[in-house]
Amino acid sequence: MQTIRAAVCHEFNKPLVIEEVLLAAPATGQVEVEVDAVAICHSDISFAQGGFGGHLPAVYGHEAAGRVTAVGDNVQGIKVGDSVCVTLVRACGHCTSCYSGHLTTCETHYDDTDLALKTKDGGKILQAMACGAFAEKVVIDQSQVVVIPHEIGKDVASLISCGVITGVGAAVNASNIRVGQDVVVIGAGGVGLNAIQGALVAGARRIVAVDLMDEKLEVAKEFGATDVVSAKDPKPWSAVKKILGRGADVVMVTVGVAQVYDQAPRYLANSGNVVMVGMPHGDQMSKFSPLFMADVGQGFVGSKMGNVVIKRDIPWIIDLYQQGRLKLDELISGRWSLDQINEAIADTLGGAAKRNVIVFDR
Numbered sequence: 565m566q567t568i569r570a571a572v573c574h575e576f577n578k579p580l581v582i583e584e585v586l587l588a589a590p591a592t593g594q595v596e597v598e599v600d601a602v603a604i605c606h607s608d609i610s611f612a613q614g615g616f617g618g619h620l621p622a623v624y625g626h627e628a629a630g631r632v633t634a635v636g637d638n639v640q641g642i643k644v645g646d647s648v649c650v651t652l653v654r655a656c657g658h659c660t661s662c663y664s665g666h667l668t669t670c671e672t673h674y675d676d677t678d679l680a681l682k683t684k685d686g687g688k689i690l691q692a693m694a695c696g697a698f699a700e701k702v703v704i705d706q707s708q709v710v711v712i713p714h715e716i717g718k719d720v721a722s723l724i725s726c727g728v729i730t731g732v733g734a735a736v737n738a739s740n741i742r743v744g745q746d747v748v749v750i751g752a753g754g755v756g757l758n759a760i761q762g763a764l765v766a767g768a769r770r771i772v773a774v775d776l777m778d779e780k781l782e783v784a785k786e787f788g789a790t791d792v793v794s795a796k797d798p799k800p801w802s803a804v805k806k807i808l809g810r811g812a813d814v815v816m817v818t819v820g821v822a823q824v825y826d827q828a829p830r831y832l833a834n835s836g837n838v839v840m841v842g843m844p845h846g847d848q849m850s851k852f853s854p855l856f857m858a859d860v861g862q863g864f865v866g867s868k869m870g871n872v873v874i875k876r877d878i879p880w881i882i883d884l885y886q887q888g889r890l891k892l893d894e895l896i897s898g899r900w901s902l903d904q905i906n907e908a909i910a911d912t913l914g915g916a917a918k919r920n921v922i923v924f925d926r
Contacts, residue, residue: 565586565587565588565589565682566586566587566589566701567584567585567586567587567684568584568585568586568587568699568700568701569582569583569584569585569699569700569902570582570583570584570585570623570681570696570698570699570700571623571624571625571698571699571902571905572585572621572622572623572689573611573612573620573621573622573623573624574620574621575620576612576613576614576620577612577613577614579906580612580624580698580905580906580909582902582903582905583684584684585623585681585682585683585684585689585699586681586682586683586684586686587680587681587682587699587701587702587703588680588681588682588703589634589636589703590634590635590636590639590680590703591636591637591680592636592637592638593636593637593638593639593705593706594635594636594639594680594703594704594705594706595632595634595635595636595639595642595648595703595704595705595706595708595709596632596633596634596635596701596702596703597628597630597631597632597633597648597650597701597702597703597704597709598630598631598632598633598700598701598924598926599628599629599630599650599697599699599700599701599702599924600629600630600631600718600719600722600923600924600926601628601629601630601718601719601721601722601921601922601923601924602625602627602628602629602697602698602722602921602922603627603628603722603723603725603726603727603754603919603920603921603922604625604627604905604908604909604912604919604920604921604922605626605627605726605727605754606753606820606842606912607626607693607726607843608624608625608626608627608692608698609909609912609913610820610843610845611624611692612624612909613845615844615845615846615847616843616845616846617846618690618692619676619677619688619689619690620690621683621689621690622689622690622691622692622696623681623689623690623691623692623696623697623698623699624692624693624696624697624698625692625695625696625697625698625699625922626650626651626652626692626693626695626697626725626726627651627697627722627723627725627726627727628649628650628695628697628702628722628725629647629648629649629650629712629718629719629721629722629724629725630647630648630650630701630702630718631645631646631647631648632644632645632646632647632648632709633701635706639706640706641711642706642709642711646711647711647712647713647714647716647718647721648709648710648711648712649709649710649712649721649722649724649725649874649878650695650697650702650704650708650709650725651695651708651709651710651725651726651729651869651874652693652694652695652708652726652869653667653668653670653707653708653869653872653874654670654674654694654704654705654707654708655667655668655670655707656670656671656672656707657707658672659671659672665873666871667707667872667873667874668868668869668870668871668872669868674694676690676691676692676693676694677689677690677691679691679694679696679703680702680703680704681696681699681703694708695708698902698905698922700902700924708874710874710875710878710879712724712878712879712882713882716882716885717893718923719896719899719921719923720885720892720893720896722921723754723892723895723896723919723921724878724881724882724892725878726869727754727755727758727895727919728758728881728890728892728895729869729870729872729874729877729878729881730755730758730841730867730869730870731754731755731756731757731758731759731760731761731762731818731841731870732758732759732761732762732765732870732877732881732890733762733867733869733870733871733872733877734755734759734762734816734818734839734841734867734870734871735747735759735760735761735762735763735765735766735768735814735816736762736765736766736870737867737870737871737872737877738839738841738865738866738867738870738871739763739766739814739816739837739839739865739867741762741763741766741767741768741813741814742766742767742813743766743767743768744767744768744769745767745768745769745813745814746768746769746770746771746772746808746810746812746813746814746833747763747768747770747771747772747812747813747814747815747816748771748772748773748774748804748812748814748815748816748831749763749771749772749773749774749784749789749815749816749818750774750775750795750815750816750817750818750819750824750828750831751774751775751817751818751819751824751842752773752774752775752777752780752781752783752784752789753775753780753818753819753917753918754895754917754918754919755818755841755842756773756775756784756816756818756819757783757784757787757891757895757918758895759816759818759841760773760784760787760788760789761787761788761890761891762870763788763814763816764788765884765889765890768814770790770791770807770808771788771789771790771791772789772790772791772792772793772804772807772808772812773785773789773791773792773793774792774793774794774795774800774804774831775792775794775795776794776795776796776915777915777916778794779916780915780916781793781794783918786891786894787891787894791807793807800827800831801827801830801831804831805831808833810833811831811832811833811834811836812831812832812833812836813832813833813835813836813837814836814837814839815828815829815831815832815836815837815838815839816839816841816867817838817839817840817841817842818841818842819842820842820843820844820845821842821844821848822844822848822849822850823850824842825838825840825844825850825852826850826851826852829852829853829856829857829862832862834860834861834862835860835861835862836862837862837863837864837865838862838863838864838865839864839865839867840864840865840866840867841867841870852864894918895918895919896918896919896920896921897911897916897917897918897919897920898911898917898920898921899920899921899922899923900920900921900922900923901922901923901924901925902922902924904922905922908920908922
């Protein structure tokens with residue numbers, strides 16, 4: 565096993581510690597990637613806060629890009645030297661969900677305390693979301709990796725691995741937006757901005773962004789929002805309905821706050837759907853009226869990582885970016901070193917950042 569540096573969580577709601585850990589060589593079907601950039605997602609922060617539970621110590625980070633440095637046996641289509649996106653979408657390829665094309669909800673269990681990562685003394689450590697990318701290197705299953713063009717900057721590519729596919733995929737795949745429909749996106753952070761871009765690509769008529777921060781609403785316009793409404797309004801859903809002339813066909817909730825889910829159906833038109841993208845902490849509950857929603861044909865739709873098929877959708881997203889039809893560079897709020905990760909997390913929690921990226925300067 566080789567020794568690498570990683571940001572390790574030893575106690576929830578405490579700063580991550582930069583220390584040495586052990587990384588095994590890639591086994592059959594696995595790929596070793598030297599991480600060049602890893603973005604900070606709110607899911608990583610929720611894990612570090614204890615909101616999703618899990619074993620400690622742990623290494624988080626799941627939105628990464630880098631270069632392949634080793635491959636195990638039976639790895640196909642990936643070779644040493646390839647530039648790649650690293651995702652948390654680990655798919656066995658043979659369960660019912662995978663056979664149905666729902667790779668993000670693969671049903672095959674794995675123990676993420678018994679993967680390639682170990683503590684310096686060989687003990688168990690959580691390689692969170694089968695990635696553990698707040699580290700100099702990762703060893704992951706080949707299903708989690710997508711080869712990308714060398715000319716794509718790794719800082720930009722890291723965003724694609726989660727925030728971009730989650731937002732764009734929520735609009736295109738989970739929401740199934742049709743041309744001419746009206747869309748509301750609640751939350752104009754990194755995922756929300758990509759949901760807006762996805763709605764634009766899908767052909768939405770109006771795209772209304774809702775957020776508490778006026779600064780974020782201005783940015784949302786740059787990413788394709790046709791209208792914006794402040795969530796500080798006592799009844800923002802009324803303001804949205806005034807803009808649209810009715811409720812929305814699709815409401816994408818991209819923030820992990822249960823109270824927002826309570827309010828989301830109020831934005832809907834008859835037969836509309838709330839698409840659940842943001843993930844509140846596990847102890848938070850939401851409530852709604854099944855009678856009212858069923859009576860007008862409304863519903864909730866789950867969206868896990870945008871319901872993407874990464875080896876199909878990431879190349880498509882990169883092509884859109886190369887055509888100038890998708891903004892990615894503009895999503896990066898700041899670039900930080902691994903040693904600055906706690907400062908980068910604090911800046912993310914401040915609310916104004918779109919995406920902060922940890923960059924390894926080699």
